[in-house]
Amino acid sequence: MAISTTTADFDSILAEAERRWQALTNGDRPWVRVGTGLAGEAAGGFEVVAAVNAVLAERQIQANVSEVGTLGLCFAEPLLDVQMPNGPRIFYRNVTPQIAQRIVSQHVTGGEPVSEHVLGYLGDAGAAQDGIPDLNDHPMLAQQQRIALRNAGHIDPSDLYQYIANGGYSALNKALTAMTPDEARQEVLTSGLRGRGGAAFPAGVKWGFLAGNPDPNKYILCNCEEGDPGAFNDRGILESDPATVVEGITIAGYACNANRGYVFIRHGHNQPIDRTRAVIEQAYELGLLGQNILGSDFSFDVEVALTGDSYVSGEETALMEAIEGKRSMPRYRPPFPAQVGVFGKPSNINNVKTLAYVPEIVARGGEWFAGIGTRPDPDNRINGSSGTAILCLSGDITYPGLIEVPLGMTFRQVLFDMAGGVPNGKSMKLLQTGGPLGGVLSASDANLDLVLDFDVFRAAGAILGSGGIIVCDEDTCAVDLTRNLIAFCQYESCGKCFPCRMGMSHLLEILERISNLEGTEEDLALMRNIGENMQAGSLCGHGQLGFNPVSSALRYFGDEFEAHIRDKRHTGDCPEQVFSPKLTRR
Numbered sequence: 001m002a003i004s005t006t007t008a009d010f011d012s013i014l015a016e017a018e019r020r021w022q023a024l025t026n027g028d029r030p031w032v033r034v035g036t037g038l039a040g041e042a043a044g045g046f047e048v049v050a051a052v053n054a055v056l057a058e059r060q061i062q063a064n065v066s067e068v069g070t071l072g073l074c075f076a077e078p079l080l081d082v083q084m085p086n087g088p089r090i091f092y093r094n095v096t097p098q099i100a101q102r103i104v105s106q107h108v109t110g111g112e113p114v115s116e117h118v119l120g121y122l123g124d125a126g127a128a129q130d131g132i133p134d135l136n137d138h139p140m141l142a143q144q145q146r147i148a149l150r151n152a153g154h155i156d157p158s159d160l161y162q163y164i165a166n167g168g169y170s171a172l173n174k175a176l177t178a179m180t181p182d183e184a185r186q187e188v189l190t191s192g193l194r195g196r197g198g199a200a201f202p203a204g205v206k207w208g209f210l211a212g213n214p215d216p217n218k219y220i221l222c223n224c225e226e227g228d229p230g231a232f233n234d235r236g237i238l239e240s241d242p243a244t245v246v247e248g249i250t251i252a253g254y255a256c257n258a259n260r261g262y263v264f265i266r267h268g269h270n271q272p273i274d275r276t277r278a279v280i281e282q283a284y285e286l287g288l289l290g291q292n293i294l295g296s297d298f299s300f301d302v303e304v305a306l307t308g309d310s311y312v313s314g315e316e317t318a319l320m321e322a323i324e325g326k327r328s329m330p331r332y333r334p335p336f337p338a339q340v341g342v343f344g345k346p347s348n349i350n351n352v353k354t355l356a357y358v359p360e361i362v363a364r365g366g367e368w369f370a371g372i373g374t375r376p377d378p379d380n381r382i383n384g385s386s387g388t389a390i391l392c393l394s395g396d397i398t399y400p401g402l403i404e405v406p407l408g409m410t411f412r413q414v415l416f417d418m419a420g421g422v423p424n425g426k427s428m429k430l431l432q433t434g435g436p437l438g439g440v441l442s443a444s445d446a447n448l449d450l451v452l453d454f455d456v457f458r459a460a461g462a463i464l465g466s467g468g469i470i471v472c473d474e475d476t477c478a479v480d481l482t483r484n485l486i487a488f489c490q491y492e493s494c495g496k497c498f499p500c501r502m503g504m505s506h507l508l509e510i511l512e513r514i515s516n517l518e519g520t521e522e523d524l525a526l527m528r529n530i531g532e533n534m535q536a537g538s539l540c541g542h543g544q545l546g547f548n549p550v551s552s553a554l555r556y557f558g559d560e561f562e563a564h565i566r567d568k569r570h571t572g573d574c575p576e577q578v579f580s581p582k583l584t585r586r
Helices: 009-026 039-042 045-059 097-110 124-129 159-164 171-178 179-189 201-210 233-240 242-255 270-286 316-321 353-363 366-370 412-419 454-459 480-491 498-515 523-539 547-568
Strands: 033-034 065-068 080-083 087-091 118-122 219-224 260-266 301-307 345-351 388-395 401-406 428-433 439-442 467-471
Touching: 009 159, 033 039, 033 045, 039 045, 039 233, 045 065, 045 097, 080 097, 087 171, 097 179, 097 547, 118 219, 118 301, 159 242, 159 270, 171 242, 171 316, 171 428, 179 201, 179 345, 179 366, 201 242, 219 233, 219 242, 219 316, 233 242, 233 270, 233 388, 242 270, 242 301, 242 353, 242 439, 260 270, 260 316, 260 428, 301 316, 301 353, 345 353, 345 388, 353 366, 366 428, 388 523, 401 412, 412 428, 428 480, 428 547, 439 480, 439 547, 480 498, 480 547, 523 547
Parallel strands: 033 065, 219 260, 219 345, 260 301, 388 467
Antiparallel strands: 033 080, 080 087, 087 118, 388 401, 428 439, 428 467
16 A cells, blocks of 8 residues: 655554554464575475465464564574464474474464474563573573664565564654754764674765765665675575665665665575565655655665676675676776766665664664774774674584674674584584685684674684674684685686786695695795785785685694695595695686
8 A cells, every 4th residue: 555755654654554563463363474584495484384374274264474584593494483463472493394284273273382393482471481481581592682683583574564663764754854964974973883794994984975976866885795605694684674774775875965776686586686676666655765755855766786696796896887787897996986886976885784774873873873882992903893793603503593792792602602602512613704705713712702893803813794604613624614715715706807816726726735735835835925916916805805714724723734734634524635626717
């Protein structure tokens, strides 16, 4: 239902959203939600949805069924929860179609939870009387502070009314009715929000570069080209709550006096694509995009742009090339995007996570966000990192999943208190952080006590970056892991600049030799020399940071490289002669 848009009509939109939400949660029908995000889909979430609908149809049971994104508890997917009218949500873990059929027959029909499959409850504490634990007490959730993920797993990501009923678009309404563009931008400056795409550059400062350009046509670009092994938080946000990103882009457009936005997503990531397009279409219908938004003088358009499988297209200038229909290769700079960007017009590029924070920052105020996280420490060259970190935990860990925690927590708190440490009684050996261009850290006491802070990680030889953290146990070979990371980086090099194109290939050749026990002492110095040249001469961060995995691995696991070279023996669980001498070249 489209509602006419005048200045006062946000109240009408909100009233309709709240009416619909009350009908879902307190009406006369049970509400069944199934996690069909990336982890849920991989674990069989769509089959569970089909089983639920089949039983409901067969028994002619009236119930609402919704697909939702991830709650972050990937170890428990597919997650299914049942909310009886005016009751709590009862969550079930690792649901199969057979279990789903029983849940519908026993819980949805008769109101009796299937206790042996219950994970916990959210909502009315009365469920605790039945011996069901509060899901908020689960170690994976207990210490989270969810801002960008506040709606993930709770709302239907394709239903804009559900987003609005839970506080959505109040920030845009506030900006348009009570703030100038400069005041909206100042809230982001005050918040201390730093870019979550890897560089950690202050977002408000970056917006200022674009706002100062007088060109009447300016662009806001949202980067969701997420190809990092071990990272799935950008996709997780777009498949769980794309509206928060669309609202964030729109507020950024208002603050920067821009008139168009793009959400840049990898082709084949169907759920983020479909769900983002769905909320964009609904935003137009409700007057939250398009001409004279909410009756104001501000007009803004947003669309989804797709790219092929190219890791480098996540680099901001390569992203603009892809939007223009060209091959994803970085541009020479200057000019910078705020001067000459997509289609030759001034542009600003932010990561999905960065923009997902913006609505809450504007709604609650920059000081609120700045009060979360770490404070500046000039003595240790720390600028401070405000807000939260959205982390993807995978590998040899008890509770893999997606979490959002305050910056300033330690690795130890995250990996042991929340994620349960390494299973099967094994010890934690190393941590691979920040994607393939990040670092390979030992699981030493010093590194486990590192606080989550962009500058602290950089000083330790790692990158917080995309938030991907891969945990490896005692059986992992550091040389083998490093070789795999460089193989990925070599394959994904676009080839435009010589230092990256050849540097990655040479690094991989050397690591192949070392992995196959054919390396020499000179190889270590040769890799360092190549890495210095890549850092100095590469066109973009792919080459400039490409030596990071090797340099950090040598720093923390130099003895394993020495064992491969001097002693001619493998370390960890590394089979003999597993590597092909042939390199993959594009």
